[in-house]
Amino acid sequence: MEKFTTLKGLVAPLDRANVDTDAIIPKQFLKSIKRTGFGPNLFDEWRYLDHGEPGMDNSLRPLNPDFVLNQPRYRGAGILLARGNFGCGSSREHAPWALQDYGFRALIAPGFADIFYNNCFKNGLLPIVLDGNVVDRLFKEVEAAPGYALIVDLAAQRITTPSGEILPFEVDAFRKHCLLNGLDDIGLTLQHRDDIKAYEARRRMEAPWLFT
């Protein structure tokens, strides 16, 4: 996994609540058996005016000029500012893969759906929860100032705005450690192989029907 330490990123605002993973990456793109290449189809149904299918040349498709990511001022954005319950619905990890592949490294919202939140950390994508009022204010600031960028410092757990304001955020110590160091958590878990085996042996005695 790619390390995440600090990031200075242009902010793109996606001003709607309950953005589901079906919207982030529609199902027709889930037929891929790879982890990469989903970026061009991120938010496909909102981003293009035609119907997208796998295998199309996305550079030839008509863009929806009203969709925020198609506005020139947000080109190259690294941070997505979103509303509550972002990433709800399907557990598809293709959603963080698509966000990542598009170029986002951090997401800011008043709340994320549980499975999506978890999936982000496994892919070097940092989801940051900020208070709803703060997020609301950030939406206004982004709107008002083209080129609006934030600095995210994971080690210090803080965001710096263009005016120099510091916004602290919470993150689990374990997840932070993995992200800062780009650690693969399967490798970490396998260091506890003996604990898993001991658990299994005990459980096999207590509940043998689980091991038939």
Added chain:
Amino acid sequence: MTGKTLYDKLWDAHVVRTEPDGTTLIYIDRHLVHEVTSPQAFEGLRLAGRKPWRAASVLAVPDHNVPTKGLEHGVTDPVSRLQIETLDENCAEHGITEFKMNDVRQGIVHVIGPEQGATLPGMTVVCGDSHTSTHGAFAALAQGIGTSEVEHVLATQCLLQKKAKNMRIRVDGAPAPGITAKDIVLAIIGRIGTAGGTGYAIEYAGSAIRALSMEGRMTVCNMSIEAGARCGMMAVDDTTLAYLKDRPYAPKGALWKQAVAAWRELKSDDDAVFDKEVRLNAAEIRPHVTWGTSPEMVTTIDGRVPDPAQETDAVKRGGMERALSYMGLKPGAAITGIALDKIFIGSCTNARIEDLRAAAQIVRGKKVARNIKLAMVVPGSGLVKQQAEKESLDKIFIEAGFEWRAPGCSMCLAMNADRLEPGERCASTSNRNFEGRQGQGGRTHLVSPAMAAAAAVAGHFVDVTKLQVTSSK
């Protein structure tokens, strides 16, 4: 010391080790796998030179991509076929049991797990699919996971997780005839919202829940994720045990007795404390219909499409306006006045035998309305289909003008050929009315199987509880 909730008990029984910040390794007893969220996980294993820790804990089935008609031609879409073949190869390589496309036991993963007795009380169950919450109906800790976690569970038999908070939703009282588990869970989501359960493990309790069959309980737990909760669960009782007895994967003989003794403990202690409690009166629940593009955008059959102008929260108002424009609905329109184009009876929420019986009872001897372009029934599994055919339910549906299909996810997410065309409006027994879920531009209204059947006959939504009163005279 205060007592433990059911979730506390299930959690505690599976802790392998805990980090200082509370991150915990929990052991996984059952891993269900389907073709869409697993290929990258198996590929990851292969690249790292790893093997599944306990292949016997895994049960695999293709469901999302499988065609529901013309099966004799195989899977014609090459991309879908590759995904299904990849699952077949991965299972063969690692000695994982798979119910392949031609196996009568094949079906939607959340239907076949319980049907086979592969989901048992006290288990931790995971699947790379958010509706894994379904299996919580058996007092299991059942959660949807992402593909990285699928790989993690394959490689280590464990999941890394922090414990959630406890929420109890009590539904007491007797629902009116015609009110189903689907109406109960839509009422719950209408109450707490789609993020209401975020960060919680939900336990459903109360007399109305206890009175549900196992299939009804699965319908309720299935939609926990639509309320934001990764898992929903219910205590073990005689209904649970009666359902499981003699299922293929359930323990037999002395082992069954030993298991039952342990399972009887799988309920919250009387003095257990919940972080949040919600109560609903079942007697007040009416048939529910969603009007928007999120399951919380729901009202009753007597209701009207709400007016965004009345909403004071700007973000919510914007969401409502977008939803109404997407759905092609006007504020104040009566729900009963909404005419439909398609009817879908299926999905892991409502494609079990009792769902099909409830729908068949409504359409028996009647015809699908003229304005309905397609009405389809997609059984949840090959065994559900077989049982329905034994009861001649297929004939009732076909005579009424429904298509009787082969099992799979089908138009619940439209990954195969079954889908809505732009602008088409559908009464669906599935679980998500998101934009584009059933096909780009398609408009989904979530309802119970009985409500979908009644809508098929009328051509628009009707109050199924009134229908039943007339037909019983």
